[in-house]
Amino acid sequence: MTSSVHPPRPGPGGSSPDKLAFTLPSGRRRVTPARFGRESRRDRLLPQLIRNCLLDDAEQCVQVRLTAADAANPAARALLDTEAGTALHLHRVLDDTEYAALFPRIIGYELDTAEPFLLYAAPRGIAAARTHVMAATDQQRFTRDLMLALCLLDGLGLVPRGLSPATVLWDGAGVQLWGLEAVTRTGRPRSPWGRQPFCSPEQRQGQGFTDARDAVWSAAQVLYRLVTGRTGPADRAPADLGEHRVLDQTLRQAFAPRAADRPTPAQVLDLVAPGAARRVRLTLPPDEMRPHREAFEDSLRLKRQAPVARSEDGSGAAAGRGTGEVLCPYCLETIQLDLTKLFITDSRMQYKPLDLAGIKNPVRRNDVMRGAVQKCTADADFPEHFIPVPYLTYGRPLTVAMVGQSSTGKSHLLTQMIAAVTDGGLEPFGLKWQSVNPEQHARFVRERVQPLRSGQVLDHTAALGLDDFARFVESLLITDARGQVRPVAFFDLGGEDLVRTDAALRFLLGVDALIFVVDPALALPLPQLDHVRERWGVEVNRDGDLAFGTVLDRLPKNGPYLDVPAAIVLGKADLLRFQPPVDRWLNRPPATALDPALTHEESRDVYGLLRRHAGQAWLRPFDAIRRCTLHIASATGGQEAHGRYPAGAGPRRVLEPLLALLAMHGLIDVAGGAEAFAVGETPVIEAVPWEETEETAGSGGSGGEELQ
Template sequence: MTSTTHSPLPGPGGPGPDKLAFTLPSGRRRVTPVRVGREFRRERPLPQLIRKAVLDDDGQQCVQVRLSARDSANPAARALLDIEAGTTLQLNQALGDTDYAPLFPRIIGYELDAAEPFLLYDPPRGTAVTRIQVMGAADQGVFTRDLMLALCLLERRGLLPRGVSPATVRWDGARVQLWGLESVTGIGRPRRPWGAAPFCPPEQRDGEGLADPRDAVWSAAQLLYRLATGRLGPADRPPPDLGEHRMLDQMVRDAFAPRAADRPTPAQVLDLMAPGTARRVRLAVPPDETRPHHDAFEEALQLKRQAPASRTGRTPGAETANGEVLCPYCLETIRLDLTKLFVTDSRMQYQPLDLKGINNPVRRTDVMRGAVQKCTADPEFPAHYIAVPYLTHGRPLTVAMVGQSSTGKSHLLTQMIAAITDGGLEPFGLKWQSVNPEQHARFVRDRVQPLRNGKVLDHTAALGMDDFARFVESLLITDARGQVRPVAFFDLGGEDLVRTDAALRFLLGVDALVFVVDPALALPLPQLDHARQRWGVEVNRDGDLAFGTVLDRLPKSGGYLDVPAAMVLGKADLLRFQPPVDRWLTRPPATSLDPELMREESRDVYGLLRRHAGQAWLRPFDAVRRCTLHIASATGGQEDQGRYPAGAGPRRVLEPLLSLLAMHGMVQVRGGADALAIGEAPALEAVPWEEVERGGDAGRFERAAGPEEPEESEGGELQ
């Protein structure tokens, strides 16, 4: 570890301290003067800067672990810091003030969305094992017990530390303390390379199979051998002299098995030392305050199952006759008219297109693919043009985003479309094309690329009649049966939705609604106070005004609206350590739809909103017969001084759209589309289209327990 120049802790007569703002484990914000000491740099597994600090408002000593501005621009480094913070917070909450708590670092606070994110810890206990040459037999017994106990506690939380090494384990002569929690992954997750031989087990080095608690037992055994002998063990087999060390031979001989399946679990090793200890390990389980709300969710689904459904499953009055569709700009009806076609010339000017001289059908189709039609349905509306493919593939499927202007709809919709164009629908048998290549290229240039590069998108002005609906983008989606359908995306400024015939006509033509919930407006949780203060908003107990305005305009059938809907708890990164958000936000993107899992997520979001926000925020779920609830983050973090320091990293932005496409029959789901939203059929997992066509069960979706981790190689020592 190399040191960098930094002023030591100033004395009483030195310069005044800086201010430090951070979030406490309780979710409250704290701002305090701070004095910092000399800084050290640790390169692996992530490039962290480490220094001692004193919080001057109470004199509390701590250690700050942070990323420099340069290092924090790397999304992988930020992801690891997030994992470390989330794991430590989870353990601190579960262990509380029990005797187990000292086995892990205690976090004081964190700031993860700044240009230089950091964590604050209590000072570490003891000495890193890298500085201990050989340990006596008596200490080895206590050390082994504590280390296996720490691994058992992590296993009870479904977690596996991949970074157990001399650099991440500390010893103070009486107790172990396990650091390196950025290495944690979920048990059952696909293995990814981490660490180096001999402390990294063979299967982990190869990145094969699924993470197993016995992976860490190999690492612990190698660490114990190093403490007993002062030497490193072999990278892929038991040490040849293991028999010369009686305690090691008795306790961990099988831990050196090349295959994880042949090793003991942490609990089995612990019970060899102290029979029954593993069974007595108990973690604090906070009361489930959402349980009554889960019951209410199930009761609401039961009422929906009993309600009669419309025969079409679509909004009444949505059909248009004779190939007519709603113009996405002026929202009047329009149909293909070959006398009103145009193409752009080299100067990007519209020129009339005459098809009479194009007799070759292949060339005619190609020309039509790039042509546009001038819409004259509303002579008072500014001149506008519609891509011909939008008019030639039947009635478009219209998806409308609903929510107040501050909810982050634009960012969510931009990332949703970007995920589609990145191939996110392919695992579900869907392919895409741009309706208008020029328009799509402009959308990518003006919206997708700036957001990915870290720029906060500006609020865009509405473009439709009476400023209530803004057309954003349209794509041609081809399903596994070869059927092509345009999908058009709109942003509704619902709180300003005026009661005009045009507004009603548009809403009657909407095929799917996405209601975006802003947690800062909905949830009176202390960890959101800082965001509310920054944005100048307050909790709204009456729900989102846009939701009610839209829902009130739509006719009901059998007591419910028939248009499929999804509710999205957006900006979920603000709550990434809050159950149940932490559970869902860290899941990898879905590759197939599991109705049971989707209803589980819906139940969790319903319980969170009903418990903290109240029934007003659940009005879309109560009003719409088929409605799923989701957790998503368009950016993965919050902006700092007008930018996302590591770019915008979306999480779970496609799941709401996938649910809606499934309800419209464009994604195949076992049990039918209703199985997703109301559980009408037995809950069976969905499979990719190729498996549906074969009729087999291969390739079923495998559930994973944790976030995607970047690949890293070695552990590092905390001074």
Template sequence: MTSTSQRGGPVAPDSPRRTTLAFTVPSGQHRVTPVRFGPESRRDPLLPQRIRNGMLDDEGQKCVQVRLTAADAANPAARALLDAEAGTALHLHRVLDTTEYAPLFPRIIGYELDTAEPYLLYAAPRGEPAGLIHVMGASDQRVFARDLMLALCLLEGQGLVLRGISPATVLWDGTSVQLWGLEGAARTGRARTRWGRAPYCPPEQRRGEGLVDPRDMVWSAAQVLYQLVTGRAGPTDRAPADLAAHRVLAETLRGAFEPLAAGRPAPARLLDLLKPGAARRIALAVPADETRPHREAFAQALDLKRQAPAAEPPGGPAAADRSGGEVICPYCLETIQLDLGALFVTDSRMQYKPLNVSGIGNPLRRQDVMRGAVQKCTADPEFPEHFIPVPYLTYGRPLTVAMVGQSSTGKSHLLTQMIAAITDGGLEPFGLKWQSVNPEQHARFVRDRVQPLRNGKVLSHTGGVGLEGFARFVESLLITDARGQVRPVAFFDLGGEDLVRTDAALRFLLGVDALVFVVDPALALPLPHLDRARDRWGLEVNRDGDLAFGTVLDRLPKNGPYLEVAAAMVLGKADLLRFQPPVDRWLGEAPPTALDPARMLEESRDVYGLLRRHAGQAWLRPFDAIRRCTLHVASATGGLEDRGRYPAGAGPRRVLEPLLSLLAMHGLIDVPGGAEAFAVGTTPAMEAVPSPLPSEAGGAGAVRAAGVAGGEAE
């Protein structure tokens, strides 16, 4: 058995079981305390988590540690399972901690997940597993059943379903129940996956069919109650034949053993059978809705944008496109045509050398060579030297996408994962296909950026000199839409503090088609959960917003009340807040397979409310200045780095959604109401964006860990 060091990593096997832990408590504060641990065992033979009792020495508080060894933590599915458990435990703590219902569930003390051996700490369990109870009187049976159904009602109200309820996870202390097994939580309405064991999991869950339903828990609870009363397990697919012989069971479990969820009663119905009216009297001490004024401010800002007329592109309609073989150079903004006498390719040392295509007689060979070539742009001799990929000059005007933010915001990681998601087929559900503009350049990008990041390596800062110090070209792709039209898309990284440049360099901004403003939560949000990250990176909260945002916005052309460039704001590094609403909700969402403008607007409202409430209006300047601007939650890496690596590997979430929004605004993805209406909310489906239901607030509990052995075993 290994113990745990202060950072959560392993120490020598022969070291004492007394050690020091550093972890985050539910309030977001950091705590360091000595701890002594007892023997360790598997939490469940088929699950990766291990469990051991402990004592926090500074308070003499008994605790239970649920952890993963380094070997188990190398499996992303095992980490996702522990993350899901942490999210569920923290959500229940947030909602129930000050209520009379808190003792029905485990009380989380703290967690440390971004480490080689992640773990959770709970207060000591209350009671013993129902499977160890041999005799229970009728009155206790009724109290046991009432508490169990009360717990199910509370879970249902939060949109959560515990899929692993069994005699091992329901504890009884002689007076009340405590329900464990939070690792099996799933969100109501998600696709079922195989989980649990017969007979305690319902038949459709055992088969992984249909959608998660609160009545799945009713079957499990009924099986636990039946075994508690009779001392034996019930049938796996129907009601026990002797149910009528047991009065308490017959009175309370009518219909609970139906093989399909649709035929079972809801938890509230069974609770009312045990204690009439109890379901209606559940009164959670839900805190006041502090986000309401910020949601209202979002609606008012959208109304102003809807009422404002759209301005023409600078230079008139003709500036939006060019004919006659001319395109706008994405750097100097002068027009440029294909010139076969000004072509270059790179040699083995990545140096430009002239390319003469006149001697290549084979047209297919010539086309292939030119695809990897660049043309030196001489349209503006006073502008810094720059080269344009030849496909830009053969497929028409490119769509330029620029990432904006300080150098510490994680732009490079986000853009790398965004392009990786595209090359993995992420655009295909939306009718788009991709091809590299320059195969050699793309292969180098994958080798130098994508593969190291996917292997968990922190990418180094990339800078440049001259123009590249301000606008660094990253990658370019050819995107084919559903109509068969091809358009080059170029990605640039605008250097943060390097934005204070000459006017010639800033002229690049006049030709940018789409902007991605990356918000670093450590800089923007004065939340205690981020203090540890700030300490590690040497950052402080900046109430004045990202200076790079202001530099870009002030240089963009403006012909009306709003800037007309398409934009997306991204709350990056969202994994740092993955257990906090509304971030937990959106990170827990499954990847979209269709672009829903109303859903996109709903996410924008939630992120707007979070930033306005905690960061202030200065951080929302891009949304306030740009007419079409959506807001998003994204995580490029999935967690904090540790010694230059991401312990869990770099697991991206929602990195493609900002780009999907920009492509929709530019008409490459068809959306209801058309590209012009997108992000402003003028279509009927987007007129009223609903507030999140209470059941939608606990997104972290929705993470499904398919592939973990115990989760799929029967």
């Protein structure tokens, strides 16, 4: 990469330039004429291409892009996403500072397209790889600038894994650090990256966790190459390091094989430019989320101090169904197993009555029962419907209801959540799954999961249900680590259409867990979402999601808080994947254990984001429900174009909300217990026992009479 950007030549016959549409770092959209030069591969081992670009016949820049073929590879898209996220983060923090020139300046980006790209201002300098030996007068300035860049990244919790002579540019006066696609967060598991000897031994082997001192090794190797004209050994200090006095005095410890034995970027910077590290720290912006995080902690403290009302079964849901009775997932009336109403499908997929009298073998009988269904006749006016027998034979199902307006992406999120379960996502947590009815589950996979994974946009689910309020989606049998089996039923609530009917109230009396889905386009007045709002024809709603209030107002309440476990999910988070704190969580690898501390941090971050930008109305479920976690998720990983997802539908963090709910119901064991997982550890001075009095006993009954 060089600093020379020549205006691209017009096409044959002076053809007019292409129109290029992209998003600016501010979040606004720009459409402008663009001409392009010849392209080349930026790194022969990486998929990104680079070419000169002229915007509006005046503004010179470079475009980094993926071809459609390369963009079909999720790993290639992830690299470009990482590069864009890092460049935008640096732009937000450093754009108006003296340090901005140390990094590429991003002009725009367009990532949710068949051929995604980034636009940068023209690079400053030429790659250090093209310099054989650097003059002694330049070495100190080069070292200072390189350490300044590393110190700034360290202050932001970032580590540049790809630092090498090819990614460090020098123009004779200053450094510019490229290779942003290789930046990762401090503390993430290391993975092999880079070339010897510029990648540290631990990074090359993929051992341990990323550390800012990984980049110090790389910087030391780059400087040794520029001072001597040759590369050093890949696992130790060069044997002739003592012959180069300044390099030896400054960077000898930087060649230590273990990161723990190397100096930090700030320590090296203070050797070459005393006091510079302190000035860097003062440059970094203050923590604007602090008051919102403190408000979150205050809310949890109030929840811990509040009296706790428990239902008869201890689940937080009200009682109301007798022994052996379950709620029909379609008509929402109570039913129980009746062996005289069983059916199986014949070769033409038609239901025919099942007579168990002739089946004496218990193994075969159990197998037949697993595929059988029972005709529900609880509501004579409801269309004919059938319930899988296993749904009726393992006790009361755990009912999980998705809440949100129809445009929030609930169908996609729930489809990917169930698909993650059936892909084995619960196994690391000691849970196993089985379909309630193999035939129905196969149809769900065929009609919902497979089309979505192939990149199709799903239609809104039209299912048999209660006036479009509670639509049954799917059910699974979950076996916990103790061998106990429980059906888990998933419903989609169209809360804005809820009417005060007996059946709707009966359903809400028995709901066991709620997932409130927040649409960022409706909740967050951020400029980068304006284009999406315009395309979808929606506006910011400062009053919150109507469906949230509709459901919350109809839930039974036995104390100061509702006690049904809940999760708030900031859905479609790919729209905000470069926005703090979403960028911190969305790309985290899938969890293999539930860490209460991480769940607490994620909840606090999402609470802070919504409180700061959306307002308290969007946090009403958290304020109303005692046990409520908050999460970031994306069902598709990107936005659709012309009815398809260009990169396919790549889910991110779709299982975490369900894991939290299962933990709150005791199906997953967590450190400190389910209660502490939801509301945090309770200091002794906060403990307030619940003493039931005649007044409270009479005012919080769980029966349906008071709600009629």
